[in-house]
Amino acid sequence: MQFDQLSPHTLRDPHGYSGKWHFYPEDVLPMWVADMDFPISPAITQAIVERLQERVGYPSMTGDKALLQLIVHQQSQRGLTGLSLENLLLTTSVVPAIYASVLALSSPGDEVITQVPVYHPFLLALNEHHRMARHNPLLRTESGWEIDFEQLESLVTPRTRLLLLCNPQNPTGRVFRRDELEQLAEFALRHRLWVMSDELWADLIYEGEHIPIASLSPEIAQRTVTLTGPCKTYNTAGLGGGVAISHNKQILAAMAQVLKGIGGHPNVLSMAAWRAALEHAQDWLQEVRAYLKGNRDFITGFMAQRLPQVGYLPPQGTYLAWFDFSRAPFAQEVHKVMLKRAKVGLNDGKIFGPQYQGWLRLNFATSRSLVQEALERMARVVQTAD
Numbered sequence: 069m070q071f072d073q074l075s076p077h078t079l080r081d082p083h084g085y086s087g088k089w090h091f092y093p094e095d096v097l098p099m100w101v102a103d104m105d106f107p108i109s110p111a112i113t114q115a116i117v118e119r120l121q122e123r124v125g126y127p128s129m130t131g132d133k134a135l136l137q138l139i140v141h142q143q144s145q146r147g148l149t150g151l152s153l154e155n156l157l158l159t160t161s162v163v164p165a166i167y168a169s170v171l172a173l174s175s176p177g178d179e180v181i182t183q184v185p186v187y188h189p190f191l192l193a194l195n196e197h198h199r200m201a202r203h204n205p206l207l208r209t210e211s212g213w214e215i216d217f218e219q220l221e222s223l224v225t226p227r228t229r230l231l232l233l234c235n236p237q238n239p240t241g242r243v244f245r246r247d248e249l250e251q252l253a254e255f256a257l258r259h260r261l262w263v264m265s266d267e268l269w270a271d272l273i274y275e276g277e278h279i280p281i282a283s284l285s286p287e288i289a290q291r292t293v294t295l296t297g298p299c300k301t302y303n304t305a306g307l308g309g310g311v312a313i314s315h316n317k318q319i320l321a322a323m324a325q326v327l328k329g330i331g332g333h334p335n336v337l338s339m340a341a342w343r344a345a346l347e348h349a350q351d352w353l354q355e356v357r358a359y360l361k362g363n364r365d366f367i368t369g370f371m372a373q374r375l376p377q378v379g380y381l382p383p384q385g386t387y388l389a390w391f392d393f394s395r396a397p398f399a400q401e402v403h404k405v406m407l408k409r410a411k412v413g414l415n416d417g418k419i420f421g422p423q424y425q426g427w428l429r430l431n432f433a434t435s436r437s438l439v440q441e442a443l444e445r446m447a448r449v450v451q452t453a454d
């Protein structure tokens with residue numbers, strides 16, 4: 069299978085195009101930035117080439133209608149129904165939409181709640197814009213990561229405005245169940261909070277089902293903006309593209325105001341790629357998902373056999389493994405130790421929340437042999453340190 073054929077030699081392209089493969093010296097295996105090492109679907113390549121043969125002048129500021137219609141259809145298949153094209157706001161990628169949600173739905177000094185550990189731009193957007201981040205750490209239980217609803221209630225004050233949700237969750241890989249999302253929605257409505265739900269990973273799920281929180285009731289739909297984009301599913305991060313979706317057009321208008329003059333305009337190649345992905349890359353996606361699930365299961369077996377002392381819960385979605393090295397003798401500098409001694413480049417846990425010093429995130433969207441090589445290198449370092 070093509071996903072099995074990748075070698076560091078070819079992945080470290082001579083042009084320096086891949087940020088991940090060129091950041092560290094050549095003897096380091098880069099398992100950090102969340103993009104896949106796999107080639108994209110040929111249908112996307114073809115669509116980009118064909119699009120370049122057409123006019124590439126300014127597009128419509130609201131985006132290509134055919135793409136918007138496909139996104140509406142995709143959302144309705146996920147249960148988010150009743151949308152029309154005016155309920156979508158295209159953005160250059162998802163991170164600007166995260167920042168725009170924070171700016172549009174809260175003011176400096178307001179309190180904003182999020183489960184941690186979490187995708188670091190959530191925390192950066194709050195800190196950089198003087199919002200008070202209130203962390204609701206996920207609980208590690210026998211059955212997996214769970215939301216601490218008791219603590220969640222205790223975090224609310226008259227200054228609380230917004231709840232930031234990441235589902236499927238980066239970095240734990242949790243896919244939240246309907247009952248959890250219903251409880252979160254009830255909580256947000258009772259406290260009159262806005263909800264930003266980043267659902268970028270929704271297609272990469274191995275167990276469970278993706279449920280958009282905004283699909284749960286018309287009331288929660290009115291208080292929610294859902295964010296998504298093509299980059300995780302179809303491996304098109306370098307092309308950009310994102311969308312903010314809300315039944316409440318005032319939320320989108322407030323976000324558009326924040327982005328005015330700095331948000332740019334939709335990119336014609338990005339839109340062509342996204343459209344081709346939704347129309348013609350579903351077989352590719354199925355293959356990728358099956359391969360990633362195999363990698364996830366391989367890691368689960370490896371950790372149980374070779375590194376049982378390292379905390380790890382198999383992710384239900386995403387291509388991220390989240391490791392707890394906090395009991396290792398080198399926990400305080402685990403990121404550096406893995407980089408210098410194991411020669412594996414990982415994400416340092418503390419960027420996902422200051423309490424996660426001693427944790428690491430590994431991206432397993434690469435050939436299984438490279439995943440194995442990275443884990444073997446890490447295991448050797450752990451074993452020599454014990």
Ligand SMILES: Cc1ncc(COP(=O)(O)O)c(C=O)c1O
Pocket residue numbers: 102161162163164187234238266268269297299305308309310
């Ligand atoms: C939850 C989440 N949101 C957003 C992004 C980034 O999206 P984009 O590249 O479209 O800005 C990532 C990338 O890893 C992510 O994990």
